[in-house]
Ligand SMILES: Nc1ncnc2c1ncn2[C@@H]1O[C@H](COP(=O)(O)OP(=O)(O)O)[C@@H](O)[C@H]1O
C-alpha cells in the first residue's frame with residue numbers, strides 16, 4: 193500500500209496541494225495565489241483556467257520538492273471554495289465566462305424575487321438555505337440569462353456547469369476526453385437546488401431558476417472509491433484515484449474530527465465558517481443559520497450541520513493590505529494592532545458583500561464608525577481583528593439559541609489563526625476557550641481523510657480522532673462587563689450598515 197494521501201485545497205485566495213502520512217502529519221506542500229478579478233462594485237470573479245493550471249502546478253511541484261512519485265500516493269482528495277460557479281463547454285473545456293465567486297452580489301435581484309412570491313420558503317424548507325446571492329443556483333441562472341448562447345448550448349447538452357470541485361474533477365479525470373461530471377453531497381447542498389432529504393437535485397427547485405437538469409453533475413458521497421475516477425497524469429506516470437470530495441468548510445470539520453453531535457469548529461480564511469455537527473437529522477434554524485450536509489463518508493447515512501457563514505474576515509485584512517496600503521503583508525496586522533490597547537472606540541463592519549449569517553441582509557454595506565481624530569491605523573487594524581471575532585460571536589450566539597447547548601470550547605483553524613492576538617481577542621469576545629490543533633491545515637487534512645477512508649488507508653474515524661493533537665489554547669481574560677460593553681457597541685455598529693443600498 194502507498195504511504196501517503198494527497199489533497200488539493202482550492203480556496204478563495206489560493207490553491208494548495210498537501211501530502212499527509214498515516215499520522216496526519218504533513219510531508220509536502222505547495223501553494224499558489226490566483227487573481228481576484230473585481231470588474232464592478234459587488235462583482236468577484238476567478239479565471240477557471242488559471243485555477244486549473246495552478247492546481248496541476250501545485251500537485252507537480254509539491255511532489256517534486258518532497259522527492260515523491262505519484263505512485264507514493266494511495267489517493268487524492270479534493271476540497272474547494274464552495275458556491276463559486278463555472279459553466280463550460282464539455283467538448284473543448286472552454287469556460288463560457290469567469291467563475292462567479294461566492295462573495296459576488298450580482299444576483300441580488302434574483303435572490304430578492306424568490307422571497308416575494310413564496311419560492312423562498314420552499315427553498316428554506318427543502319434545501320435548508322435562505323435565498324441569498326451567496327449560493328450557486330442564482331449564479332447558474334445569471335449565467336444562463338446573460339451569456340450569449342449558453343441556454344441553447346445547455347439545452348443541446350453541450351454546456352455543463354458545476355462548482356469548483358466539479359470543474360477540477362472533470363479536468364483531473366480527462367476533461368473533454370472522458371472527464372467525470374460529478375459533485376459531492378456537501379457541495380451540492382450549497383446550491384439551493386438539492387433536497388436535503390433525498391440528496392438529489394429537486395425538479396421544482398431547478399424550475400425556480402430555469403436550470404436544465406442535464407447541465408448539472410451527478411451527486412455522490414464525500415468519500416467514494418469509484419465515483420470520482422482517477423487523476424490521469426500521462427502514460428509514464430500512471431494515475432491516482434480521486435476518492436474524496438467535499439466543500440472546504442465540511443473538510444475542515446472532518447479534519448477537526450468533529451464527528452459527534454454538539455462538536456463545532458470555526459475556520460478563519462477569506463471568510464469565517466462555524467459548523468456545528470447536529471447528527472443524522474437536518475436541524476432547521478430559527479436564528480439565521482444554514483442547514484447543510486456536514487459530510488457523507490461512503491454509504492453511511494449523511495451527517496448534517498448548522499452553519500454560520502461570514503463573508504468577510506481574512507479578506508478584510510487583505511483589504512487593509514491591497515486597497516488601503518495600511519500593511520504590506522497579512523501577518524503585519526498583528527504587530528500594528530498590538531501597538532494599542534483597544535480600538536479607541538472604533539468599530540469596522542466589513543459588510544462588503546452585504547451581511548451573511550445571522551443577518552442575511554444584502555442591503556448592508558461596510559462601515560467604520562465611532563471614529564474621532566484620536567484614531568490611527570493601529571486602531572483600524574485592531575478593529576479589523578475585533579470584527580472577525582464579533583462576527584464569529586454573532587453566529588455562535590445564534591447556534592446556542594438554536595441548539596440550546598452552550599459552547600465551552602471552540603476548535604479553530606485557517607490562515608487567520610496564525611494571528612495569536614486575534615485568537616486571544618476571540619477567547620475574550622466569546623468568553624470561551626479557543627483551541628488550535630497541531631495541523632492548522634485541517635481543510636486539506638479533511639479532504640485527505642475522506643480520500644483515505646474510501647481506499648482503506650485509514651480504517652475508520654477512530655483512526656482520525658487518534659491523530660488530532662492540540663497545539664495551543666487561549667483562555668478569556670476580559671471581565672464580563674468589558675465583554676458585554678464591547679458586544680453592545682458591535683451590535684450598534686452593525687445597525688448602522690443595514691439598508692444602505694436598494695436591492696431588487
Ligand atoms: N497573520 C495573519 N493575521 C490575520 N489574517 C491573516 C494572517 N495570515 C493570513 N491571514 C488572512 O487569512 C486569509 C488566508 O487564509 P486561508 O486559510 O489560506 O484562506 P482561504 O482558504 O480562504 O484562501 C487571507 O484572507 C489573509 O488575509
Ligand SMILES: O=P(O)(O)OC[C@H](O)CO
Nearest residue numbers: 203204273274461462463
Ligand atoms: O476559500 P475559503 O476557505 O475562504 O472558503 C470559502 C467558503 O467555502 C465559501 O462558502
